Amino acid sequence: MKPVKREEMGQVVGRILRETPITDVHTHIYPAAFGDLLLWGVDELITYHYLIAETFRYEERPYEQYFALPKRRQADLIWKTLFTDRSPLSEAQRGVLTVMNKLGQDVRTRDLSAIRQFCDSKGVDEYIDIVFKTAGVKEVVMTNDIFNPQEFAVWSKEPKLDPRFKAVLRIDPLLSLDPTAISLLQKTGYAADAELGGDSVSEIRRFLKDWMLKMDALYVAASLPPTFRVPEESLRSRVVEECVLPVCRELNRPFAMMIGVTKRVNPPLGDAGDAVAKADIGTVTYLCQKYPANKFLVTMLALENQHELAVTARKFRNLMVFGCWWFLNNPSIIDRMTRMRLELLGLSFIPQHSDARVLDQLIYKWDHSRRLIGGILAEKYLDVMETGWEFTEEEIRKDMADLFSNNFWRFLERK
Ligand code: HDL
Numbered sequence: 398m399k400p401v402k403r404e405e406m407g408q409v410v411g412r413i414l415r416e417t418p419i420t421d422v423h424t425h426i427y428p429a430a431f432g433d434l435l436l437w438g439v440d441e442l443i444t445y446h447y448l449i450a451e452t453f454r455y456e457e458r459p460y461e462q463y464f465a466l467p468k469r470r471q472a473d474l475i476w477k478t479l480f481t482d483r484s485p486l487s488e489a490q491r492g493v494l495t496v497m498n499k500l501g502q503d504v505r506t507r508d509l510s511a512i513r514q515f516c517d518s519k520g521v522d523e524y525i526d527i528v529f530k531t532a533g534v535k536e537v538v539m540t541n542d543i544f545n546p547q548e549f550a551v552w553s554k555e556p557k558l559d560p561r562f563k564a565v566l567r568i569d570p571l572l573s574l575d576p577t578a579i580s581l582l583q584k585t586g587y588a589a590d591a592e593l594g595g596d597s598v599s600e601i602r603r604f605l606k607d608w609m610l611k612m613d614a615l616y617v618a619a620s621l622p623p624t625f626r627v628p629e630e631s632l633r634s635r636v637v638e639e640c641v642l643p644v645c646r647e648l649n650r651p652f653a654m655m656i657g658v659t660k661r662v663n664p665p666l667g668d669a670g671d672a673v674a675k676a677d678i679g680t681v682t683y684l685c686q687k688y689p690a691n692k693f694l695v696t697m698l699a700l701e702n703q704h705e706l707a708v709t710a711r712k713f714r715n716l717m718v719f720g721c722w723w724f725l726n727n728p729s730i731i732d733r734m735t736r737m738r739l740e741l742l743g744l745s746f747i748p749q750h751s752d753a754r755v756l757d758q759l760i761y762k763w764d765h766s767r768r769l770i771g772g773i774l775a776e777k778y779l780d781v782m783e784t785g786w787e788f789t790e791e792e793i794r795k796d797m798a799d800l801f802s803n804n805f806w807r808f809l810e811r812k
């Protein structure tokens with residue numbers, strides 16, 4: 398194939414990226430079989446916890462008054478506060494409008510009735526197809542928290558999974574030996590206790606292995622505080638080294654560490670009440686170094702951790718850096734992180750995940766990221782072309798497939 402012309406690079410990369418089916422490696426969405434665990438439709442989109450936090454920057458009423466409102470009234474309040482009363486310039490605000498626009502709504506009306514009618518007219522299966530097609534997403538990886546009774550109940554019925562949805566075993570409550578986690582293990586026949594006494598270590602390993610296989614979970618995941626340290630004199634450190642890593646090694650599946658969340662700094666805000674602080678890269682280095690037969694998917698939440706995480710990935714091939722997570726999933730930061738990662742890691746990382754909690758978000762999170770990351774990649778190709786090097790469309794297409802799908806599956810050694 399003939400090389401891409403300099404003056405066409407931006408347009409070629411943009412087109413190829415739009416045509417590249419996405420593997421979204423971390424989301425909170427579910428297939429229809431999971432019932433109302435799947436959030437979808439414009440009222441869920443508008444009441445996303447990012448927008449709740451942004452609304453209370455202006456709204457004086459008590460938090461509980463908002464949460465007591467019916468969902469549609471909550472959406473009306475957020476729409477008025479963040480869209481009618483002032484310009485919607487935040488990334489989450491822009492995202493709502495991107496979704497509405499891509500779903501054919503004329504946002505100039507500034508009116509929710511038409512988009513509500515559109516959503517109300519669709520069944521969930523049809524809506525999943527519409528969103529996946531509009532977003533250009535081929536498959537998503539879920540966050541399956543079996544310590545949530547609602548989700549446990551679904552898995553107990555052995556749901557037939559829509560192949561576009563891949564499972565992951567999320568273990569936050571187990572890592573903290575939370576009473577709900579311990580009681581679930583005990584109730585389901587695993588003799589573990591909160592002090593790791595008796596056969597707890599082997600029983601937690603057995604639980605992890607049984608559930609990884611039952612769900613065919615692609616990886617084990619946990620969100621972790623900035624204080625997360627291994628090794629340290631703590632039960633959490635022991636559960637990681639004595640339970641999680643041996644099972645992940647045996648099953649050849651990564652441990653995904655999402656590090657840097659300070660949970661519920663403002664508890665009444667619920668999911669909107671979490672924040673961020675700089676975490677310890679030394680723990681990532683220790684784990685990658687001590688456990689070369691384990692694979693680690695890592696994303697960190699603090700901007701201050703990003704350079705050291707990318708440098709650490711240069712040192713350890715069992716470390717795969719992924720995504721611009723949560724408070725980093727904003728154009729100004731995605732731009733800086735992606736340039737740095739390309740410059741330090743070449744194509745050996747996973748640039749983005751959506752973290753979508755509401756199905757519709759796949760549309761905006763991937764539209765925004767494709768545009769931004771595509772522009773950066775085009776610049777990088779042009780920088781290299783300054784040397785006389787040339788690129789074909791075929792080579793660029795392979796690069797995009799690696800960044801947005803194959804790097805993940807190759808790291809898992811699946812597919
Ligand atoms: O722990 C996580 O997986 C985070 O992504 C949280 O779900 C967070 O509330 C979120 O939705 N971030 O985008």
Ligand code: ZN
Nearest residue numbers: 423424425752
């Ligand atoms: Zn998440």
